[in-house]
Amino acid sequence: MTDGHQAADPQALAERVADAMWARDAASQYFGMRIVAIGPGTATLTMTVQPTMLNGHQTCHGGMIFTLADSAFAFACNSQNHVTVAAGCSIEFLAPAREGDVLTAHAAEQGASGRTGVYDIVVTNQEGRKVALFRGKSHRLAGHVVEA
Secondary structure (H helix, E strand, O other), X not given: OOOOOOOOOHHHHHHHHHHHXXXXXXXXXXXXXXXXXXXXXXXXXXXXXXXXXXXXXXXXXXXXXXXXXXXXXXXXXXXXXXOEEEEEEEEEEOOOOOOOOEEEEEEEEEEEXXXXXXXXXXXXXXXXXXXXXXXXXXXXXXXXXXXX
């Protein structure tokens, strides 16, 4: 049973929500991110490390890795068409990323109750090596991302 704002097909709804959010997400677009997969409670985004993303050690700035993971988190936690924001998050850096690396952030809902959700995001490079682990706690607000 739906509440009148949810599409009958959760996958189609997740795709509509992602399209609407992407159209307004100047930051993710600016950094060259791409959505490669979306589904109810999940999202996978990629980003190629550019020279302008390097820090003084010539590795990818941690803030850029965080931004990629945070964007995947945003698409995953909004994928069921409830306006949802981050309530908190943390990241553990496991390995450096270098210029030219293609980073992939896969976000997956671990659990949700009421207005709160927990999402884990794993960031890997093109060789499948884990670069970072990110955990986000979401808070659902009133409203929907798209009208059904």
